[in-house]
Amino acid sequence: MENVISYLKDNLESSLNELKDYISIPSISTLESYNNEMTRCAEFAAAKLKDAGMTRVEIFPTSGHPVVYGEWLGKPGKPTVLIYGHYDVQPVDPLELWKNPPFEPVIDSERIWGRGSDDNKGQHFVHIKSVEAFFKTVGEPPVNVKFILEGEEEIGSTNLPAFIKDYQELLKCDAVLISDTSLYAKGIPTITYGLRGLLYMEVEVTAANRDLHSGSFGGAVANPINELAKIISKLHDKNGKVTIPNFYKNVVALSKLERDNFKRLKLSDKEYAKEVGVKELQGEKGFTTLERLWARPTLDCNGIVGGFIEEGAKTVLPSKALAKISMRLVPNQDPEKLAKEFTKYIKALTPKSVKVDVRTLHYGNAAMVPLGSKALTAGANAVAKAYGKKTVFTREGGSIPIVVDFTKLLKAPVVLMGLGLDSDDIHSPNEHFLLENFEKGQYASAYFLDELSKI
Numbered sequence: 001m002e003n004v005i006s007y008l009k010d011n012l013e014s015s016l017n018e019l020k021d022y023i024s025i026p027s028i029s030t031l032e033s034y035n036n037e038m039t040r041c042a043e044f045a046a047a048k049l050k051d052a053g054m055t056r057v058e059i060f061p062t063s064g065h066p067v068v069y070g071e072w073l074g075k076p077g078k079p080t081v082l083i084y085g086h087y088d089v090q091p092v093d094p095l096e097l098w099k100n101p102p103f104e105p106v107i108d109s110e111r112i113w114g115r116g117s118d119d120n121k122g123q124h125f126v127h128i129k130s131v132e133a134f135f136k137t138v139g140e141p142p143v144n145v146k147f148i149l150e151g152e153e154e155i156g157s158t159n160l161p162a163f164i165k166d167y168q169e170l171l172k173c174d175a176v177l178i179s180d181t182s183l184y185a186k187g188i189p190t191i192t193y194g195l196r197g198l199l200y201m202e203v204e205v206t207a208a209n210r211d212l213h214s215g216s217f218g219g220a221v222a223n224p225i226n227e228l229a230k231i232i233s234k235l236h237d238k239n240g241k242v243t244i245p246n247f248y249k250n251v252v253a254l255s256k257l258e259r260d261n262f263k264r265l266k267l268s269d270k271e272y273a274k275e276v277g278v279k280e281l282q283g284e285k286g287f288t289t290l291e292r293l294w295a296r297p298t299l300d301c302n303g304i305v306g307g308f309i310e311e312g313a314k315t316v317l318p319s320k321a322l323a324k325i326s327m328r329l330v331p332n333q334d335p336e337k338l339a340k341e342f343t344k345y346i347k348a349l350t351p352k353s354v355k356v357d358v359r360t361l362h363y364g365n366a367a368m369v370p371l372g373s374k375a376l377t378a379g380a381n382a383v384a385k386a387y388g389k390k391t392v393f394t395r396e397g398g399s400i401p402i403v404v405d406f407t408k409l410l411k412a413p414v415v416l417m418g419l420g421l422d423s424d425d426i427h428s429p430n431e432h433f434l435l436e437n438f439e440k441g442q443y444a445s446a447y448f449l450d451e452l453s454k455i
Contacts, residue, residue: 001450003137008129008442015129016112016438018048022087022121023105023114029065029088030155038151041087042066045149052128053135054147060167062159065151069170072131073144079452080144082173082412083131084402085124085180086153089116090427097429111432119426122433123179123419123441124149130445142453146173150402153180156200156362157401164402164409175375175452176406179441181396181418184265186434189383189444191376192416194294194395195403197329197366199338200302202359203228203346204322211307214315222353224321225306231349231356232301232323240284242299242327244345250332254295262290265392275423294395298328324361328397335363364401369414378451379415386444417444 008015027041028034042059049057049070060067065088073080092102092115100106105114112122127147134141148171150160164171181192205224212221237243254262267290273281283292292298306321308314327342329335343358350356369376371393380391396416403414419441425431 001446004130004133004446005443007133007137008439008446011129011133012439015125015442016107016435019112019117019122019125019438020105020114022048022125023112023116024103026103027088027116027151028091029152030091035065038065038088042068042149042151045087046070048125048128049147052132053140054145060163062152062163064155064159067151067160067163068147068149070147071145072141074140075142075144075453078143079174079455080146080172081175081177081449081452082146082148082171082406082410083124083127083177084148084150084406085127085178086120086150088151088154089119089121090154092429094429099430102429102431107435110435112435112438113430113432115431117431117433118420118424119431120153120180122438126179126419126438126441127177127445130442130449133442133446134449141449143449145449146171153401156198156364158362160402161405161409164405168409171410173410173412174455175378176410176412176414177379177417177445177448178400178403178414179417179419179445180400181398181416182420182422182424183418183437184392184394186421187387187389187436189380189387189389189391190418191380191383191391191393192396192418193369193371193376193393194331195367195400195416196294196297196397197333197335197364198399198401199327199329199335199342199363200361201325201327201339201342202322202361203231203325204320204357204359205231205350205354206320206357207354208317208319211319212317214317217317221317222351223317224354225304225318227351227354228304228306228321228323231346232325234349235299235325239286240282242297244299244338244341246341247297247338250334251297251330252332254291258295259291261393262288262294265290265394293397295330297330297333299325300327301325328399329366331366331368333366335365339363362401364399365404367400367403367407367414369407369416373413374455375413375415375452378455379417379448381451382447383417383444385447386440415448417448419444
């Protein structure tokens, strides 16, 4: 292992330059105008897998963006790891808040800056480079390696579940390794064992058949923005609980062991509030901040569109108003059932003076990984070696929709080896990735392959 780690250290600058090239491709999956860039990014990723030593690399078309696959199966009798990542990124709005152009990555303040630097190009690129290091030093990795890189994670992994189902034999493995979560704190090696799910809805309220003059019609015709705001205001009670019927019906209470584990992590509410620039925290009463972040379901309005929003004034009653609303779900909550409950509740809250259309955009189930699995232990040992500290186990408030599909269809444990930080501004302007985590992430990946080979 010494030769492998030395190689990674010696080639860190070269690896960062390759990552810059990767980040510079604007692979925004949600915007059709970037479809050509998505294809170019898939081809770039495929080329890097070939350079790393994969003997089979293939780009599989889907009805959306392509899936990139690579494999090296030169260790019969040894475990096989499937490494997952996604090459698509979030949109960059608002562009004016970026310190540097989002697709012109720069290194500054011990960080690499650019859209996708953390989520997820930087995080999965560490695994490509660690595998390459084995080929360049000792000749081959100690286990069989497969890669699957998708281009639709940021839009709900629409086509990947069907791909996994259709190619179960191709993807067959003993463990799935994913780096798309975060360290608990800077310098603290972390393995995540739980993820919240996601339900993303759209609510459109319509009144008149056209925009109306607010002086001529105001007071006689309903304003969709006003009515939509009233609806949204009724989705929580005074204690921060979501008011949708049956929303909490199947939520599993935290065990004492988990509550005690969360307490040992000693999150400071004051420091957390300071980090995000608010005076105080808010949420469901009766639970700690970590419990609300990791183990309780939530509902949030993510965006509202309607009426006149340009500079200056225009006195208008808009014909329509639209809101995008997401729910973070916990294990045992069924997103399809909750989508129906949400739709029924929104319609019940809507007055007859307007009409409402409720649409489901996408959803994913929550996931839990057994803490006692050998693969998870291998992951914990690996990040501990890389960071020189004892590994902590956490749950995560975000979602990786495909984790449940990997677990159900491949029957393999998923190791969530997060390397980013919650302060890396993923999905926001000025996304970045700490150079220390890019470097030590490569070491952790290499140690994991070595640890897995001993199982």
